[in-house]
Amino acid sequence: xxSYARWKFVLVGSALLFGILLALPNLFGEExxxxxxxxxxAVLPGDRTSIESLLAxxxxxxxxxxxxxxxxxxRFASKQDQLKARDIINDARPHDFTxxxxxxxxxxxxxxxxxxxxxxxxxxxxxxxxxxYQVDVAGAVRQLLDHYEQDFRASLRAAxxxxxxxLVDYPGNRVQVLFHDAESFAKGRTAILxxxxxLILTDTTVSGAPALELKLGAAQIKxxxxxxxxxxxxxxRNRLNSPELAVSEPQVARQGVDQIAIQLPGLQNSAEVKKIxxxxxxxxxxxxxxxxxxxxxxxxxxxxxxxxLYNTRDKQPVLLxxxxxxTGDQLTDAxxxxxxxxxxxxxxxxxxxxxxxxxxxxxxNIGHLMAVVFIDRSREKNAEGVDVDRVTEExxxxxxxxxxxxxxxxxxxxxxxxxxxxxxxxxxxxxxxxLSAVExxxxxxxxxxxxxxKGRNAMVFGMLAAFLFMAIYYKVFGLxxxxxxxANVILLTxxxxxxxxxxxxxxxxxxxxxxxxxxxxxILIYERIREELRNGISPRAAITAGFERAFSAxxxxxxTALIAGIVLWLFGTGAVRGFAVVLVLGIATSMFTSLMGxxxxxxLIYGGKRKVDHLSI
Amino acid sequence: MEFFxxxxxxxxxxxxxxxxxxxxLLIVASLGLVVIRGLNLGIDFTxxxxxxxxxxxxxxxxxxxxxxxxxxxxxxQVQAFGSSRDILVRLPPDPNVKGEQVGGRILEVFHGIxxxxxxxxxxxxxxxVGQELFVKGSWAxxxxxxxxxxxxxxxxxxxxxxxxxxxxxxxxxxxxxxFAVTQMTFDLTAxxxxxAVIGYSLNDTVIVFDRVRERxxxxxxxxxxQVIDESINQTLSRTLMTKLVTLLVVVALxxxxxxxxxxxxxxxxxxxxxxxxSSIYISAAIALDxxxxxxxxxxxxxxxxxxVDGLP
Numbered sequence: 001x002x003s004y005a006r007w008k009f010v011l012v013g014s015a016l017l018f019g020i021l022l023a024l025p026n027l028f029g030e031e032x033x034x035x036x037x038x039x040x041x042a043v044l045p046g047d048r049t050s051i052e053s054l055l056a057x058x059x060x061x062x063x064x065x066x067x068x069x070x071x072x073x074x075r076f077a078s079k080q081d082q083l084k085a086r087d088i089i090n091d092a093r094p095h096d097f098t099x100x101x102x103x104x105x106x107x108x109x110x111x112x113x114x115x116x117x118x119x120x121x122x123x124x125x126x127x128x129x130x131x132x133y134q135v136d137v138a139g140a141v142r143q144l145l146d147h148y149e150q151d152f153r154a155s156l157r158a159a160x161x162x163x164x165x166x167l168v169d170y171p172g173n174r175v176q177v178l179f180h181d182a183e184s185f186a187k188g189r190t191a192i193l194x195x196x197x198x199l200i201l202t203d204t205t206v207s208g209a210p211a212l213e214l215k216l217g218a219a220q221i222k223x224x225x226x227x228x229x230x231x232x233x234x235x236x237r238n239r240l241n242s243p244e245l246a247v248s249e250p251q252v253a254r255q256g257v258d259q260i261a262i263q264l265p266g267l268q269n270s271a272e273v274k275k276i277x278x279x280x281x282x283x284x285x286x287x288x289x290x291x292x293x294x295x296x297x298x299x300x301x302x303x304x305x306x307x308x309l310y311n312t313r314d315k316q317p318v319l320l321x322x323x324x325x326x327t328g329d330q331l332t333d334a335x336x337x338x339x340x341x342x343x344x345x346x347x348x349x350x351x352x353x354x355x356x357x358x359x360x361x362x363x364x365n366i367g368h369l370m371a372v373v374f375i376d377r378s379r380e381k382n383a384e385g386v387d388v389d390r391v392t393e394e395x396x397x398x399x400x401x402x403x404x405x406x407x408x409x410x411x412x413x414x415x416x417x418x419x420x421x422x423x424x425x426x427x428x429x430x431x432x433x434x435l436s437a438v439e440x441x442x443x444x445x446x447x448x449x450x451x452x453x454k455g456r457n458a459m460v461f462g463m464l465a466a467f468l469f470m471a472i473y474y475k476v477f478g479l480x481x482x483x484x485x486x487a488n489v490i491l492l493t494x495x496x497x498x499x500x501x502x503x504x505x506x507x508x509x510x511x512x513x514x515x516x517x518x519x520x521x522x523i524l525i526y527e528r529i530r531e532e533l534r535n536g537i538s539p540r541a542a543i544t545a546g547f548e549r550a551f552s553a554x555x556x557x558x559x560t561a562l563i564a565g566i567v568l569w570l571f572g573t574g575a576v577r578g579f580a581v582v583l584v585l586g587i588a589t590s591m592f593t594s595l596m597g598x599x600x601x602x603x604l605i606y607g608g609k610r611k612v613d614h615l616s617i
Numbered sequence: 618m619e620f621f622x623x624x625x626x627x628x629x630x631x632x633x634x635x636x637x638x639x640x641x642l643l644i645v646a647s648l649g650l651v652v653i654r655g656l657n658l659g660i661d662f663t664x665x666x667x668x669x670x671x672x673x674x675x676x677x678x679x680x681x682x683x684x685x686x687x688x689x690x691x692x693x694q695v696q697a698f699g700s701s702r703d704i705l706v707r708l709p710p711d712p713n714v715k716g717e718q719v720g721g722r723i724l725e726v727f728h729g730i731x732x733x734x735x736x737x738x739x740x741x742x743x744x745x746v747g748q749e750l751f752v753k754g755s756w757a758x759x760x761x762x763x764x765x766x767x768x769x770x771x772x773x774x775x776x777x778x779x780x781x782x783x784x785x786x787x788x789x790x791x792x793x794x795x796f797a798v799t800q801m802t803f804d805l806t807a808x809x810x811x812x813a814v815i816g817y818s819l820n821d822t823v824i825v826f827d828r829v830r831e832r833x834x835x836x837x838x839x840x841x842x843q844v845i846d847e848s849i850n851q852t853l854s855r856t857l858m859t860k861l862v863t864l865l866v867v868v869a870l871x872x873x874x875x876x877x878x879x880x881x882x883x884x885x886x887x888x889x890x891x892x893x894x895s896s897i898y899i900s901a902a903i904a905l906d907x908x909x910x911x912x913x914x915x916x917x918x919x920x921x922x923x924x925v926d927g928l929p
Contacts, residue, residue, distance in 0.1 A: 124877070132746065134743075134745075437741075437743075438742075438743035438745065438746045439741065439742050439743060439746050440739070440740065440741040440742075441738070441739070441740045441741075442738060442739045442740075443737070443738045444735065444736060444737045444738060446671070446735065446737065447669070447671075447737040447738055450875070451875065451877065454873060454874055454875035454877075454878070455874065457873040458869050458870045458872075458873040458874040458878070461869040461872070461873055462865065462866035462867075462868075462869030462870060462873075463866065465865040465866065465869060466862050466865055466866050469861075469862055469865060470862070473858070505874075505877055505878060506806055506809065506878070506881065509870055509874065509878055509881060509882070512866050512867070512869065512870050513813065513817075513863075513866070513867065513870075513885070515866055516862060516863035516865075516866040516867065517817070517863065519859070519862040519863065519866075520820070520859040520862065520863060523855060523858050523859045523862065524824065524855055524859065527854055527855040527858065528855075531851065534624075552827060553823065553824045553827045553828075556772060556823040556824075556827060557819065557820035557821075557823045557824060558820075559768060560765050560768060560769075560815075560816050560817075560819040560820065560823065561813070561816035561817050561819075561820065562816070563761060563764045563765050563768060563816060564761045564765070564812045564813060564815050564816025564817075565813075565816065567757050567760050567761045567764065567812065568757060568761075568809055568812050568813075570757075571753050571754070571756065571757040571760075572757075572805075572809070575805065575806060576805050576806070576808070576809050579806070579809045579813075580809070583813065
């Protein structure tokens with residue numbers, strides 16, 4: 001008998017059982033599905049039952065359904081059923097859900113409820129669009145400085161304190177308020193601090209004049225940048241979830257300091273999505289300057305004091321007051337109404353601050369004109385290839401205030417297409433900082449299938465070659481290694497399903513490579529056993545010695561590969577990370593299976609015998 | 618079955634000058650080629666646009682090229698990708714042109730030549746991102762080498778560590794040289810392959826050193842050169858067998874993995890070959906020339922058990 005601890009059998013057995021269970025969901029395959037999402041709300045179990053009975057009443061039965069992360073997925077046996085179901089839901093519950101066509105696994109619901117899910121496929125295998133956006137974090141800091149500048153001016157104006165100027169120094173990250181004399185300085189200081197108590201201002205002098213200075217510290221700048229990136233992520237998610245786009249399972253994640261990576265599986269054409277994602281449209285409500293002549297201002301090019309010159313859609317000049325009544329960030333909701341008495345309109349709701357201002361403004365200005373300014377910032381490259389922000393500001397609507405209103409009202413004067421887009425952009429919120437697309441990869445579905453086939457072939461033939469070689473060269477021990485290799489692939493699949501890592505084509509390559517490396521470990525052990533046998537040690541002792549002595553070599557040689565894998569994992573994005581994840585997990589499973597698994601199998605074969613004369617190796 | 622029934626007795630240490638020469642030649646040739654011919658960097662690193670299309674019938678590439686030039690798409694590289702029906706168009710980064718528009722234009726032009734053309738894949742990488750990825754990739758290489766060096770230093774004596782690290786440097790250089798010769802596209806997946814090669818090629822070196830350490834303790838009558846020779850010969854069958862099987866699977870990747878994995882698998886094949894060579898002929902020889910003595914390996918005996926326990 002070869003001594004061997006019983007707990008090792010238990011460990012190997014339970015690991016294998018666990019692996020098989022976790023890897024099981026991958027055997028079911030996929031079928032056509034619909035994915036239902038709701039704009040800024042979750043789809044509820046109640047919706048599921050009502051949709052199911054709706055479909056049943058029309059004679060379409062889904063082959064399965066599940067709710068996950070607020071999205072309802074319905075599977076169908078055929079493409080026709082899938083499309084029919086979509087039309088039925090669209091007709092019966094218009095504007096209720098965002099419906100995206102997708103693929104879903106046939107995993108039974110009880111398995112899904114246990115948290116057993118199939119491997120996710122990466123975009124290179126599924127087809128889809130991968131986008132990386134660069135967030136203009138410096139722009140976000142500039143916006144903050146501008147914001148302070150406006151606040152300071154407003155405070156001083158409200159307190160009627162005379163001042164020279166408010167200067168913004170972008171590279172220096174500071175705002176300076178310049179006064180004429182010590183008296184106005186003291187008053188101004190009180191006024192500004194009264195409005196924003198938390199600010200830390202320093203007293204200074206700029207070219208002889210007393211001045212107040214606000215300087216952003218490194219921590220504040222970082223906070224602002226992080227905020228900009230986080231805020232943009234939230235907004236991009238909102239926009240992707242909106243019914244206007246209908247994408248299934250969008251993923252939005254921060255990448256590095258100032259980038260956002262977006263994965264849109266199954267999407268074919270990115271143009272529409274990119275148009276919506278990159279937009280920074282917002283609205284401003286301002287009162288119309290009715291005392292001055294806009295045509296005069298347009299010809300002279302100078303707007304009168306306290307006013308600003310704008311154009312309407314049809315290029316008519318308009319003068320609007322400088323003070324903004326309500327800005328776009330005070331909007332809480334917006335929806336498009338295609339048919340109102342006054343044509344297409346956008347219904348708008350305001351938050352309490354905005355509502356209070358709007359109430360006060362409408363009370364004071366009944367009978368006067370209020371204008372809605374549409375501001376669209378887009379980022380483009382100029383002739384030198386430098387990014388420039390193009391800002392389009394247009395007055396989309398001017399209307400006489402006929403009554404007092406506060407938190408909800410309608411904006412008319414939009415055309416149906418932009419009304420829909422405006423509602424979406426307003427609802428999702430304005431981007432905290434401008435975005436520009438810096439990387440885009442789109443993979444068509446046929447190429448994805450092609451990649452799956454190639455990956456599968458490479459895996460099958462590679463493993464077959466390794467299996468045959470092992471069985472011929474090492475006989476019974478070779479077969480042991482083959483069984484262990486299969487266990488290794490099962491465990492690896494299980495781990496990948498468990499951590500939810502997406503399998504990519506380089507990931508499949510890593511699976512193949514790990515199989516090679518797992519073979520490696522087995523060969524190390526068997527060659528060691530052969531060597532011990534040649535030295536004249538008894539077969540039993542050779543087995544024990546072989547496994548024990550090969551341990552340090554296997555550990556050492558795998559640690560170096562593990563180091564390379566971990567570095568790749570940390571530095572890599574996209575496909576490279578897909579490779580690294582599989583490599584690292586694969587090294588772990590291959591060490592476990594070859595050291596523990598194959599030892600247990602060898603023990604099963606030879607361990608129980610009283611006398612072992614010969615090893616089939 | 619067994620290929621190495623008897624333990625071989627190759628005089629590796631006596632002939633090491635020859636192998637040094639061969640390695641030096643390989644390294645100089647590789648680096649020279651990289652400097653002279655340069656690497657064919659993929660758009661991951663240069664930035665630019667890649668559009669992959671699939672034609673129902675194999676098109677004439679020259680016709681496609683002239684059609685693109687006539688349509689004002691300048692600087693386009695047109696080539697077959699895998700099969701003659703798959704056509705890849707690559708454009709250098711052009712600040713005046715938006716990537717997504719170029720993709721559409723190329724497809725439009727191709728559509729005029731064959732209406733059945735399908736868009737398989739588009740990739741647009743901004744020049745800045747390309748540069749960033751290149752820098753990141755280089756850092757990853759450096760970080761891997763440093764970390765592995767630290768590990769080897771902890772596990773073995775400094776002299777063996779120097780041998781291991783120099784041997785490990787040898788392999789990625791050969792791989793990069795291979796990319797310079799063949800002008801295969803060197804992209805992010807190629808870098809992953811190089812990193813995998815670094816991690817994996819140390820494998821055999823470590824196994825040889827493990828044996829050297831073991832033999833040095835058990836056979837004290839032998840000189841260190843004899844110990845090294847014996848160790849390499851004793852582990853030769855393991856080294857070659859393991860590499861053979863790994864090569865089998867990697868060659869399967871090369872044959873069946875398709876064009877996307879072509880560069881990656883080729884890099885692995887070259888890396889494994891170079892790694893096997895360097896761990897047999899180079900790594901221990903360098904340690905010997907750095908003055909490795911049996912005593913160096915004996916001193917560590919007291920501390921060894923702790924280190925083994927400390928392993929993951």
